[in-house]
Amino acid sequence: MINTDIILFLLVLTNLRLLGAGRLGASVRTVAVQGVLLGALALLTHHDHLTVAVLLVALSGMVLKGVVFPWLLFRALREAEVEREVEPFVGPIMSLLAGVAALGASLWLARRLPLPESPNASLLVAVALFSILVGLFLIVTRKKAISQVLGFLVMENGIYAFGVGLVLESPLLVELGVLLDVFVAVFVMGIIIFQISREFDHIDTHELSKLRD
Amino acid sequence: MNPAPFIQPLLALLRAGLALALSPLLLGVINRTKASFAGRNGQPLLQSYYDLWKLLHKGAVYSRTTTWVFRAGPIIGLAAVLAATTLVPLGGLPSTVSFSGDLVLFAYLLGLTRFFTVIAALDTGSSFEGMGASREVTFSALAEPALLLGLAALARQSGSLSLSSIYSSLSFDAWLEVGPMLALVVAALMVVLLAENARIPVDDPNTHLELTMIHEVMVLDHSGPDLAFILYNAALKLWVLSALLAGLIIPIRSGNPWLDGGACLLGMLVIAIIIGIIESSMARLRLLRVPQLLVGASALAVVALILSLR
């Protein structure tokens, strides 16, 4: 269906934007946009059998990821008083090129997986895989703790996209449970970031390796 | 005598003549848009024509350090861009000259212009021109893959290697079918247009501070008719690249040449206004960020190609 195509395409663009971004504020907002897009994706895939449960889950997901998480993360940034600049191990150009390679690899892999007979399945799976890879890449190559939270969120988005596309009906409890899980994780990570910065005056996780002894 | 076989080439020649006549107007539109954003009245729309006329009637001052290379630079540059103009289609209408693979010739003719502009700049023996020349070659080395890849995506879509055939098959249905891919190509080509024509965010055509310029500083020592050639060169390059972009964005292929051509011209005016808006609302990127932008454009073109592979 053409509408889901466009949403998947926009997801790819947001991932690429994250790879090339230089400022933390822009990255946080991009992840928020991703969350909203995923909610829209959920609504569109189930648009012919909308139940209250599905509607509830999708809308709460959009609110949580689009509004609450950015608020939490911006609060953490403000309290930690960090410089709002992404500090990567791998520069933006190499990240972008790695992202394009990852996209190609995801498309190739998705074609090889045995998937159910849905017209869009392979593109959805490819984009989900791509998001997971991008999330992992962000966690590995960014120094600041906030970037790693963002990477975790992107991975979460990828897994969620997997679920949306392939699982027709999942129990309401499970879905709400997953959302709660993510919410708690981000909340806790926000607190930890604040504590780290208070203790060490920075949130550079690379420096944390000095703690080993 | 049956006039039919002569009409098509004649019309194509007329379209090339349109390019020659109307290209300085695009510069005027951009400047007027910027002025209106700044709350001023701005220069007259036809200012570039007045500038060209004035410069052509002036004498020239040449630096004693320069040689025939300096005098040859503007001429060879303009000749190359004129040749490139004959290759570019106007919307769905074919160009004066078209053959399989002419997109490669198009890109390399622009490269020829660049080569001679750069060595003319180095001929003056001034460090300002050297600075502009060195940045220019860096950025264009990165922009050229973006241009060729974007055109490759379009070639793949239309199944032909000639600019005219590519553009004549880009109808509204194409947008419905592979909209996302074409949108990515539009983004990539837009970045290439901004880079090649020295617009913000790659370069600022308005400041005359040597430390921040790229194109403007390379032509600092030219005067008189040489400067007129260079100004016209800039206008033609803008025309040529916006024609490529407009043909993509305005996919009206009704079969009536006047409608198609008129729609494309309208599209080019809109693009000029958009460039003016971009220039008024953004600042120039830091020099370290420009390669990232250009590689980003190439990446978008590659993503477009990857998407078209499914």
Next chain:
Amino acid sequence: MLVVSGLAALWRPRLGVCGIVAACAIGLIPSVRVLLGGATESLRLAWNVPYGAFFVEVDALSAFFLIPIFGLSALTAIYGDEYLAAWRGKKSLGTSWFFFSLLVASMVLVVIARNAVLFLVAWELMALTSFFLVTFEDEKESVRKAGWTYLVASHLGTAFLLAMFVLLGREAGSFDFDRFAPSAAGVLFLLAVIGFGTKAGFMPFHVWLPEAHPAAPSHVSALMSGVMIKMGIYGLLRTLTFLGAPPLWWGWLLIGIGLSSGVLGVLFALAQHDLKRLLAYHSVENIGIIALGLGVGLLGISSGSTALTVLGFAGALLHVINHALFKGLLFLGAGAVAHATGTRELEHLGGLLKRMPLTAATFLIGAVAISGLPPLNGFVSEFLIYLGAYRGAMGFDVHAVGPGLAVIVGLALIGGLAVACFTKAFGIAFLGEPRSDHTRHAHEPGWAMRGPMLALALGCGLIGLLAPVVVGVLAPTLVNVTKLSPDAVHDGLAVAVNPLWFVTGAGIGLIALIGALAWLRRRLLAKRSVQTAVTWDCGYAQPSARMQYTASSFAQPLTELFAPVLRTRRNLTQPTKIFPHSSSLATETPDVADEMVYRPVFAGIDGVLARLRWLQHGNVHLYVLYIALTLLVLLVWKLG
């Protein structure tokens, strides 16, 4: 006849040169005839070497490679006569010319040999004679080191070739080329790529190129870069003719090698400021472009697309000739500069165009040609390869799309970077003001040096404009290489030649436009004042020539962008205090493959072998004992 003129050179150098030129001219006639006619001529003589036979043959492929050999050798011989005049009293020029003529003779033999033993003998002769030519100025330590690197690299490559021919011959039962019909083609292909690639200059086997080419005298560099490295390409093509149908991965491998050689070659060239080293790295880059064309052609054969095959191979073959022309021209020009100013260092040059106008003009033509810009010949061969790549990328065969795209990106990047590099080389050396005193005594070289440069520049222009005709002539060679039927080749060539007519038209149109605009400007300025002044200097009170952009500063944005690959080393003495006295900045970009691969490996081998040094104790008695023991062991083994 070449050997005779070599011997004559020992007696009187000038006679040798004339002999070489005459021999080359004579040799051109049958080559052209075979190339155009397509018939083959062969000759078989007896030869008392085991497994060997003096079997030579000239077919279209050999004839194609013979033409640049003869043409460039003759021109560089003429050039070298005047170039070496500076050493007339101090060194034995006769020996140098002897080796020169032997080199040409051995290259000819390589191309026409049809027996593996004969081929290897000629190959080895080529390596040895060029070694002696490279170490002409052997009083310099750097030249000696460069010669040593070259010799070692060359022999390592030959070892792989030996292995390959042994495998081929053992299977066929004979070492004659026309009996080869092998099975394990993959292994043989790899051996050929490594062996011939070392001579051609594929990354990462190219490490000898940037050392040997600057060290040799300029006419030898021109010959080596223009023709000798193409012998590697010839060898690869010849091996392909008897290896049978290629699987897909051969094309991919060549495209990968082409991309790495091309992009890395031009990047390293950008970082150099020795003019000849820069040109040597550019040879690596152009060999990369040829490899890209070969890869596209091989992909065409594997996927059954005639157009792709013809476009790829035609582009590669045409680039062989084009590169011989413009690289020869550029090296001769660099030689003229070195001859006139005594230095090859770009940072010390500048403003040479005013003192050496013809050299500068021909160098400019070479620079425009090597950057692949229309209307000259470099554009034509790259255009053909582009067409092939685009066709591959447009198709629906998944295996061709990826490589096709990679070739497009690679060629575009290479083209842009080559423009950057050659504007730097030409601009810094010839334009602006002189940056040091070296240029004070610069003067135009004599006609013996200018003539060949003019001829080569003319060749660049002619091939650029007459491209469709030249490509059409390639038909018999293509039949030879691709083993397609002449009709198929003809159809494929039509796909290539038709656009080329338009390109020629565009070239002519371009020249006409240039003329028209120049006339227009002259008319306009005739009635107005034309004055001269100083370059605008922004109000600086005392601008000096040293304030101009230098070569390293010109390349700095690009070298900084690609810094992880280039690993340039900087030696910086910062200015200190308020009125600084002196400071310095020196950059050096050693070769990556050399630094990271070869040096550690050789150092490791050295370490291991050092343990065996106790065997070399110098005691003669023990040495005789070793020999006797070995003989005894051999006897026992054979008889027992």
